[in-house]
Structure formats: C-alpha cells, structure tokens
Amino acid sequence: MDLFNVYKRWNIEPVRGQGSTLWDAAGQEYLDLYGGHAVISVGHGHPKYVAAVAEQLGKLGFYSNAVQNSLQDTLAAKLGKVSGYDGFHLFLCNSGAEANENALKLASFHTGRAKVLAFGGAFHGRTSGAVSVTDNPKIRAPFNATPNVAFVPLGDLDATEKELATESYAAVIIEGIQGVAGIQVPSDGFLQELRALCDRTGTLLVLDEIQSGCGRTGKFFAHQHAGVEADLVTMAKGLAGGIPIGAVLISPAIQASYGLLGTTFGGNHLACAAAIAVLDIIDGEGLMAHAEKLGAWFEAELKGDPALVEYRGRGLMIGLEIKPEHEGLRDRLLFEKHIFTGASGAGVIRLLPALNLPEEGARQFVEAWKALTR
Ligand SMILES: Cc1ncc(COP(=O)(O)O)c(C=O)c1O
Numbered sequence: 001m002d003l004f005n006v007y008k009r010w011n012i013e014p015v016r017g018q019g020s021t022l023w024d025a026a027g028q029e030y031l032d033l034y035g036g037h038a039v040i041s042v043g044h045g046h047p048k049y050v051a052a053v054a055e056q057l058g059k060l061g062f063y064s065n066a067v068q069n070s071l072q073d074t075l076a077a078k079l080g081k082v083s084g085y086d087g088f089h090l091f092l093c094n095s096g097a098e099a100n101e102n103a104l105k106l107a108s109f110h111t112g113r114a115k116v117l118a119f120g121g122a123f124h125g126r127t128s129g130a131v132s133v134t135d136n137p138k139i140r141a142p143f144n145a146t147p148n149v150a151f152v153p154l155g156d157l158d159a160t161e162k163e164l165a166t167e168s169y170a171a172v173i174i175e176g177i178q179g180v181a182g183i184q185v186p187s188d189g190f191l192q193e194l195r196a197l198c199d200r201t202g203t204l205l206v207l208d209e210i211q212s213g214c215g216r217t218g219k220f221f222a223h224q225h226a227g228v229e230a231d232l233v234t235m236a237k238g239l240a241g242g243i244p245i246g247a248v249l250i251s252p253a254i255q256a257s258y259g260l261l262g263t264t265f266g267g268n269h270l271a272c273a274a275a276i277a278v279l280d281i282i283d284g285e286g287l288m289a290h291a292e293k294l295g296a297w298f299e300a301e302l303k304g305d306p307a308l309v310e311y312r313g314r315g316l317m318i319g320l321e322i323k324p325e326h327e328g329l330r331d332r333l334l335f336e337k338h339i340f341t342g343a344s345g346a347g348v349i350r351l352l353p354a355l356n357l358p359e360e361g362a363r364q365f366v367e368a369w370k371a372l373t374r
Pocket of ligand 1: 125208209210212236
C-alpha cells in the first residue's frame with residue numbers, strides 16, 4: 001500500500017524540535033514560524049508540556065465517555081477562566097472540522113431552523129458539514145452543495161442584513177480572522193453589527209477560532225478585540241499543542257440532552273492533560289501578552305515594506321501579501337534561510353509561530369526577508 005497523494009510536501013523531514021527550532025535527520029536546523037499550521041502554540045518540546053503528557057500517558061491515556069473523567073472538568077474550568085467564557089458549557093471532540101460540525105448542528109437543534117449563513121473565502125474544515133459552509137469549489141464536492149447554506153462577502157453588512165431578513169437562519173458562522181483566505185481581519189465594527197443582527201433575528205453567532213484563537217492575537221479569541229460574545233465558539237489546533245483535540249464552547253442558553261452529541265475519542269485523558277498543560281503555560285508564562293508585543297514588533301518592521309502589497313493580521317497571526325515579483329519567496333525562505341512559514345495561495349506568506357517565539361527568531365526572519373527581497 002502507498003499513501004493517497006493529497007499533500008504537496010517539501011522534501012524535508014523534521015525529526016526533532018525544541019521551542020521554535022526544528023532539526024532534520026542530518027542535523028540541519030530550521031526556524032519554525034509555521035508551527036505545523038498554528039498547532040505548536042507553546043513551542044516544540046516544552047518541558048512542562050512533555051512532562052504532563054508523559055505522566056498522563058503513564059497513568060491512563062484513554063477511556064471513553066462512558067465513565068467519569070475529572071480531567072474534562074479541570075479543562076472546562078481552566079478554559080472558562082482563561083477565555084472569559086466562564087458561564088459556557090464545553091463539548092470536546094477531535095478536530096476543527098468536527099467542532100464546527102457540532103456547533104452548526106447544535107445551532108440547528110436549538111433554533112429549529114435549517115439555514116446557515118457563511119462568508120466568502122471562509123474555511124471551516126473538510127468534513128461534509130464543515131465544507132458545505134466553504135465556498136471553494138475545489139474542496140467542496142457536489143454532494144456538499146446544499147440550499148441550506150448561503151454566502152455573503154466578508155464585511156458586507158448590507159448583504160448580511162438583507163440575507164438574514166429574507167429567511168430564518170439557525171446560525172452565522174465566521175472565522176475570528178480568515179486564515180485560508182490570506183489573513184482577512186473582519187473589522188471590530190462589522191463583528192459588533194453582526195452580533196446585533198443575530199440578536200434581532202434570533203440567529204446564533206458561531207465564531208470559528210480554530211486558527212485565530214488560543215491567545216494567538218493577544219486576546220484569547222480574536223473576536224474579543226471587538227468586545228463581542230459569541231453563542232458558540234469552536235477551537236482545535238493550538239489547544240492541545242499537537243495532540244488532536246476539538247472544542248465547542250456553548251452558550252448556557254443551549255440545553256444539553258443525553259445522546260445529542262457524542263464521540264469516541266473526544267475528551268480523552270491524553271488530550272485533556274495536553275490541553276490543560278497548554279493553558280497553564282499560556283497563562284503562567286504570559287504568552288498572550290508576548291504574542292501581542294511580538295506581533296506589534298513584526299508590524300512595525302514590515303508594514304509598508306517595499307516587497308509587500310499589504311501587511312495583515314493581529315498579534316502572531318500574520319499575512320504578508322507579497323508583490324508578484326517575489327513569487328517563490330516562501331521556498332527561498334525555507335531552502336536558503338531555513339525558515340518554515342505558511343502560505344495562502346501563492347501570494348500570501350502566513351506566519352503562525354508558537355506564542356513563545358523568542359524575539360531573536362522574529363529578528364532572524366526580518367533579516368532573512370530583507371536579504372531576499374532587496
Ligand atoms: C479557521 C479554521 N476552521 C477549521 C479548520 C479545520 O480544522 P481541522 O483541520 O482540525 O479539521 C481549520 C484548519 O485549518 C481552520 O483554519
């Protein structure tokens with residue numbers, strides 16, 4: 001058997017990591033500003049994280065949701081405290097797509113309505129329900145096209161208002177910051193108006209914070225910069241630092257009943273211990289403040305850079321839209337300067353580093369950037 005060939009892979013295999021440094025088998029060193037796609041929130045091999053995960057695996061790595069699991073309660077309490085969503089309920093699953101599937105299903109159960117409004121350029125995952133709220137035909141099979149979903153352009157308040165007025169929607173789903181679309185930040189005003197529109201029409205507001213959450217922008221969730229509260233918030237990626245996890249934060253207005261949602265692996269002991277360790281590190285080491293400060297440093301260094309069409313982002317969720325003459329820059333950063341970055345199509349380099357990226361790493365990137373673009 002061989003692998004189903006769906007990933008475009010670099011011919012590099014990291015075998016070891018520490019903080020924001022990776023090494024391949026030959027001992028070559030790389031700076032990691034990609035974090036395995038925003039997953040490595042507290043750096044590779046953080047000693048407290050490694051100790052917590054190893055200790056839990058030595059005790060009990062997994063048991064199902066048929067028994068008590070106080071690690072889930074501990075995680076819920078910590079997540080409530082660090083996120084400011086104290087009064088909400090928590091449902092644990094295994095990935096971002098699964099978190100969004102559950103959030104949309106809950107919104108539909110709760111409102112008794114079928115329709116969901118989503119935004120152009122959105123990405124909410126690749127499972128059937130999650131991909132149906134994404135308007136990219138390349139990843140949405142004909143099977144996933146449904147009359148229950150409509151799209152409006154991100155930031156278009158008139159179109160959003162018109163759509164919500166014409167039909168009864170169960171939910172509006174929006175990313176705290178659009179990632180795949182090239183780091184598009186909805187304005188604070190737009191999020192505030194959207195919240196008000198949802199309130200007026202009895203529509204639930206689902207905030208997908210899978211990429212933009214977990215402290216990356218300097219607040220725990222990106223939408224909190226706008227001072228709004230969602231009805232459902234979805235998380236995954238950085239929450240357990242690399243152990244698969246998904247989470248739905250659920251408004252207290254939404255009732256649970258036995259069997260409404262469920263999963264075999266969700267909330268398992270290993271994932272909970274990993275997520276608890278991540279939250280302790282983020283909170284205990286002031287990583288949200290660090291992310292905000294380092295993000296401001298990147299912005300001061302690179303905004304208006306001659307190689308850029310635009311600098312976008314917040315904190316350590318950064319999109320660098322490069323001028324066409326610099327196409328290929330991401331590969332050059334990797335192969336000539338040994339720096340991992342992310343991308344959104346050919347034109348945008350995405351930085352999604354660990355929240356504890358040292359200032360030295362940020363400086364190394366800017367020096368490499370300037371050396372390759374001048
Ligand atoms: C905003 C957003 N939502 C959902 C997902 C899907 O998460 P997963 O790949 O864990 O299913 C992603 C993944 O990139 C994402 O960025």
